[in-house]
Amino acid sequence: MLQNVLLVPELFKSFSILFLMADVPELHLVQNRCGGMSLVYEGRAYKLKRAGRQKYWRCSKDKKGCGGAVWTNLDVTTVIKQNDHIESCPVDEHLTYKMEKRAVLTKRSAEETKPIPAIYDEEASAASAEPSTSGYFPPFKRVKSAMYGHRAKRFSKLPNYRRDLKIPVPFRTTKAGDDFLLWQHASRHILVFATGYNIRLLAAMRTWALDGTFKIVPQWYQQLFTIHAFVAGKLVPAVYCLCTGKDIGTYGYIFQALIDKAAVLEVDLNPDTIICDFETALIPAIRGYFSNTRIQDCYFHLLPGGT
Structure with a gap:
């Protein structure tokens, strides 16, 4: 009986750790439009500005006046500290999904010779099989320019003659x-x-x-x-x-x-x-x-x- 009583605090401690882990927002590294890697954290994207003992990430909306920033460890698994964002800086809980799909579309556009609309239709069709996220697949009009741009970088234009x-x-x-x-x-x-x-x-x-x-x-x-x-x-x-x-x-x-x-x-x-x-x-x-x-x-x- 005494042994069971002694175990109760340990159980509460374990449950507390689990709840804390569940509340910790995930860190995601996702390819951005420039081909580099962005950090996605709490529905916002960040770009790497410095790396020393820590990594310093600035909000991707910094040119619009947002001073939001986060500092992570070098493995980008833990947030050490962060600066607040301006109120108008948007939060998108599906940002990671959208950026990942955009990266797939641009990657295929650069590597394949299949028509751009056909590549988009294939990826959109595959995404529609997952109802929980299909509604957040990037519209063609928002990725068309990037897809054609990556295609043009890979395949040179015709010469004048x-x-x-x-x-x-x-x-x-x-x-x-x-x-x-x-x-x-x-x-x-x-x-x-x-x-x-x-x-x-x-x-x-x-x-x-x-x-x-x-x-x-x-x-x-x-x-x-x-x-x-x-x-x-x-x-x-x-x-x-x-x-x-x-x-x-x-x-x-x-x-x-x-x-x-x-x-x-x-x-x-x-x-x-x-x-x-x-x-x-x-x-x-x-x-x-x-x-x-x-x-x-x-x-x-x-x-x-x-x-």
Whole structure:
């Protein structure tokens, strides 16, 4: 009985510690708009001003006259002291969540080539699965500028003249590190993209399909010309060509570039059948480089409205 009585003060002490821990606001380090780290504490963001024996953080609204500040230990796990904020300095209990989501959106915008609206929609859709926080996901109009800004920093703008275009190294190779920019013609402004594996695939398959699209092409180019291989009854894209023209010379340069690459790989490009639309310049170019190949019209282009 005496032992139980002695344990009561210890129990109260333990409960007091737990309650105190529950009341201590959490410290969060979150990436800010500039790419650095901000401290979020009690619904406000702080930027690091000095670090010595302690870290000194100023309120992010200091330029608006707020003198709020906190001092933390170097590990940013404990607040040592703090200065009060002005009354107009806003408090947002969901600030950490908003900043974390904003950081994810800008990070993906810088690292991926997927359209900015598509990235936003994916993250917003994933956030909607959590009802408790979905209402606080940043609106697109508030993050759009930052997302496009981070994209522009990663991917350089087009030069003023097409002759000055230089393909950045990351776009010359695949994610696996294989060469992807097969050939580039400076004066005719032709870009041919394909890997060695794709050239070997074309050499192995007996039927190819050629197609050109004029609706979805980057600035400065007239068409995206693609070469596909029929593999087990399915079309597999193998070569992508950005062209500024659709004349015999353009197609001839492309075919010669493929033949030259195949020779380096010690394979032959000699398909039995090439399926394409009966384009005026394409047919003679095919016959000039693949004389033993049968040319077959694409069924799609025979349909009314086929383009």
